[in-house]
Amino acid sequence: MILEKKKDQNFLNNKIEKKVFVLLLSYINYCHGTTKHEKEIINKVCYHYGLTNELRLTEKYFECYGDYLIEKRIFKILDSSTYIKKNNKLQILVAIWNISFKKGHITPFEFQSIKKIASTWKVEKHFNRILCLLSYHYN
Numbered sequence: 001m002i003l004e005k006k007k008d009q010n011f012l013n014n015k016i017e018k019k020v021f022v023l024l025l026s027y028i029n030y031c032h033g034t035t036k037h038e039k040e041i042i043n044k045v046c047y048h049y050g051l052t053n054e055l056r057l058t059e060k061y062f063e064c065y066g067d068y069l070i071e072k073r074i075f076k077i078l079d080s081s082t083y084i085k086k087n088n089k090l091q092i093l094v095a096i097w098n099i100s101f102k103k104g105h106i107t108p109f110e111f112q113s114i115k116k117i118a119s120t121w122k123v124e125k126h127f128n129r130i131l132c133l134l135s136y137h138y139n
Contacts, residue, residue, distance in 0.1 A: 012049055012092075017084055020077070021092050022046060022054040027074050028096060028113045030062050041102050078120045089121045094130055 012018050025045070029038055046055040062070060084092075093114060100110045118127040 017088060017092065018049065018051055019054055020084065021049075021095070022051050022058050023074060023077065024092065024117060025096050025099065026055065026058040026062060027070065028100060028110050030059070035103070038103060041099060045099055075116075075120055078117060086121075086123055086126075089123050090126055090130065093118055093121075093123070093127055094134070097131070097134065 012021055025042060029042055034042070042055070043052075046052050065073075097106070097114060100106050100114075106114075115124065115127075118124040
């Protein structure tokens with residue numbers, strides 16, 4: 001299950017959520033280096049949601065700046081993303097978790113990054129509960 005689009009799914013409906021989703025997905029996967037398989041998964045997900053242009057722009061952005069500047073900029077964006085509903089933030093994080101887990105595991109960098117984002121968004125407690133349910137589902 002990469003990320004199934006459902007009729008009742010109510011996130012990734014506006015441009016801002018889509019851009020934040022692609023930015024976070026790219027940050028988590030590209031900053032630690034990705035395999036060919038991981039890039040294929042990301043490309044499929046972005047194609048599925050019509051986010052290929054956003055993905056290309058994000059990739060160019062990552063090529064131009066160093067990891068520190070990227071991380072600083074991303075967390076500045078996250079701090080100002082109060083316009084994204086709490087439930088949608090959780091759905092974005094779960095979607096990124098599921099995409100990252102598609103390769104069979106989550107790396108320590110991915111885990112720490114996703115947890116840091118959850119903390120920045122002040123949804124860490126709820127996300128931890130979801131992770132408990134996901135870990136039960138994966139086992």
